Amino acid sequence: MSSKEPQSQETFEQSLARLEKITAQLEDPGTGLEDAIALYETGTELAKLCMDRLRSAEQRVEKLSEALAEDTTPEPPTDP
DSSP, X not given: OOTTSOOTTSXXXXXXXXXXXXXXXXXXTTSOHHXXXXXXXXXXXXXXXXXXXXXXXXXXXXXXXXXXXXXXXXXXXXXX
């Protein structure tokens, strides 16, 4: 795997920072066509990786929220 390809061991924040850097390079008018294509390919892979991680985090938060809601739901009073 080259250093330009997404690395699954990177944190979300590292991947996002690399994606931002790629975006800046793509916006630079001095970036050649071949380089731009390679950057775009890497960027789309990084974007997918970031979206997958965000989805996973969102699912985890939803599960935790559901568990918390179940734990905090008041139980009906019982007759003594």
